[in-house]
Amino acid sequence: MHEIIAIIQAYQQAAAAGKKTALATVVHVEGSSYRRPGARMLITEDAAITGSISGGCLEGDAFRKALHVILSDKAMLVTYDTADEDDAKFGMGLGCQGVIQVLIEPLQGERGTAIIELLQQATASRQYASLVTFFSMNDKKAPQYGSVYLLSEKNESFGMLPLLSKEMIDEEAKQVIQQRRSSFKKYQIDEQECIVFTELIQPPVSLVVIGAGNDVIPVVKMAEMLGWQSVVLDGRPMYASRERFPMPTCQVYHSKAEQILDRVQIDPRTVFVLMSHNYNYDLSVLKVLLQHPLTYIGVLGPQKKMKMMMDDLAANGIQLTDAQKDAIHGPVGLHIGAETAEEIAVSIIAEIQAKITASDTRSLKEKQDAIHRRADLIIESSSSTVI
Structure with a gap:
């Protein structure tokens, strides 16, 4: 696209x-x-x-x-x-x-x-x-x-x-x-x-990032390079500013957690990453997102944060389906030894790419068959009557 x-x-x-x-x-x-x-x-x-x-x-x-x-x-x-x-x-x-x-x-x-x-x-x-x-x-x-x-x-x-x-x-x-x-x-x-x-x-990937901190900037920049469309939402007006995210295809909004979907259109190519560094804000957003079928929800933070979220959801009577558990990725990203904001952005973007293409994340050197499906290139002979 x-x-x-x-x-x-x-x-x-x-x-x-x-x-x-x-x-x-x-x-x-x-x-x-x-x-x-x-x-x-x-x-x-x-x-x-x-x-x-x-x-x-x-x-x-x-x-x-x-x-x-x-x-x-x-x-x-x-x-x-x-x-x-x-x-x-x-x-x-x-x-x-x-x-x-x-x-x-x-x-x-x-x-x-x-x-x-x-x-x-x-x-x-x-x-x-x-x-x-x-x-x-x-x-x-x-x-x-x-x-x-x-x-x-x-x-x-x-x-x-x-x-x-x-x-x-x-x-x-x-x-x-x-x-x-x-x-x-x-x-x-x-x-x-x-x-x-x-x-x-296919429509481009729509990446919705919850949070507008400094570590979100490289994520949006990489998404821009890939031709994805980005939306950044944050409850803090000083962070949710166009000056901080001048990328042409990026939209930036100041929004309460409960109102984020007023700014976002969800479709099969929409993915979310929660990066606000505010536990309650991220949890409130996650509760909203779980009301909709989504392919990918990434949650920044350690395993302890993810466990706390699951416990809080359960305490509120929210039981996750298998599809929802499969969609949630917390901690977000692939394990590539990332430390800096840019390295973490690479791991997040790579994980999303693997998810939306239904690809595994092993090294290509370990892949025994072709990288791409050869079956998708077969030219079938049509049995239809030509008019």
């Missing part, structure tokens, strides 16, 4: 300056790669780049291809085989051991406007959406229709479908939103093979 927003802004600036642009999107990967399908990069004709499609090894060649796309005003699918040790195309052994399909689309005229409008709609509200992209791998001279359609969680649709019926695409798009996982399907249309990449677009 953060990357898409940056690309929209860069496109608008380029368009206002009369510069031509192209959009490169990773549409499929076989094996390993630095970025996954859905990674995007905007390229302007004067070599300005926003976003990325790799760790830096593919961007140079993709830029050259993008210039050709801009001049020809025709989309192109480019295949990068980083597993081919004899391929000296990049001038280095990449060692990624993957095959990466990158679709490069010109953003001029009505087509470019339509693509950017789809991206704008995908980021316009805090809801899940499916972005549909058509491309062909077996015949690269065939039309590469690219990103053409968007379906929101509220069943609002945008764009036009060049192939297949709306009913067929909507069915797959709804399934992607429900399962929270992108999909790839192969269709045979008039003896031509077409791949449909239905991409899950």
